[in-house]
C-alpha cells in the first residue's frame with residue numbers, strides 16, 4: 065500500500081469539460097461587478113455546466129445550471145439597459161451649453177464661471193456640477209452686489225442657454241455667505257420658481273422649454 069500519496073483520478077474529456085465549466089463560472093462570478101459582460105459570460109459558463117450535467121447523467125445538476133443561466137441572462141439584460149448610453153442626439157447638449165456659456169462667461173476653475181458686466185466689473189459667479197449629458201447642477205450662484213439685478217441677469221442667461229440646448233437645470237435652495245443673507249431661503253425659492261424651477265427647496269428642477277430646443 066502506498067502511504068502519503070494522493071491518487072489523481074483519470075481526467076477524461078467530459079470531466080475536463082465539467083472542470084472548465086465550473087472554473088469559468090467561479091471566475092466570471094467573481095468579476096461580475098466590473099462589467100455586465102462578465103454577467104453574460106457567467107450565463108455562458110452556467111450553460112456549459114448544464115450541458116456537462118446532462119451528458120454526465122446528473123440531470124438535476126444540468127437542470128439547475130440551465131435555470132441559473134436563464135437568471136443570469138435576465139440580470140445581464142437589466143444591467144445592459146441601465147448602462148445604455150444616452151441617445152446620440154442628447155449626448156452633446158451639455159457640451160453645446162458649455163460651449164456657448166464660454167462666450168458669455170469666463171471659466172475661473174473648479175467649475176466656476178464669472179459673468180462680466182458690459183460696463184465693466186462683474187455681475188457675479190456661478191459654480192456648476194456637470195451630472196450627465198443633459199443635466200447641469202447650479203451648485204452655487206452669488207454676486208458681490210446683491211439687489212441690483214445681477215442675479216437675475218445671470219439666471220436669465222443660464223435659463224436661456226438651457227432652453228436653447230435642451231439642458232435640464234437642477235439646484236438646492238440654500239442661501240450662502242454671511243448672515244443676514246441678501247435673500248432668505250423662501251425668497252430664493254420664489255425667485256427660482258419665477259424662472260421656471262419646480263420641486264422642493266431640497267431639489268428644484270427646471271425642464272428646458274420644448275419650443276426653443278436646438279438639439280432636438
Ligand SMILES: CC(C)(COP(=O)(O)OP(=O)(O)OC[C@H]1O[C@@H](n2cnc3c(N)ncnc32)[C@H](O)[C@@H]1OP(=O)(O)O)[C@@H](O)C(=O)NCCC(=O)NCCS
Pocket residue numbers: 188204205206207208209210211212213214215216217236237238239240241245246247251252255258
Ligand atoms: C441670490 C443672489 C445671487 C441673487 O442676486 P441679486 O442680484 O441679489 O438678485 P436680483 O437683484 O437680480 O433680484 C432677484 C429677484 O429677487 C428679488 N429680490 C432681491 N432681493 C430681495 C429681497 N431682499 N427680498 C425680496 N425679494 C428680493 C428681486 O426683486 C428680483 O425679483 P424678480 O425676479 O421678480 O425681478 C444674491 O442675492 C446672492 O449672491 N446671495 C448670496 C448667495 C446665495 O445665497 N446664493 C443662492 C444660492 S441657492
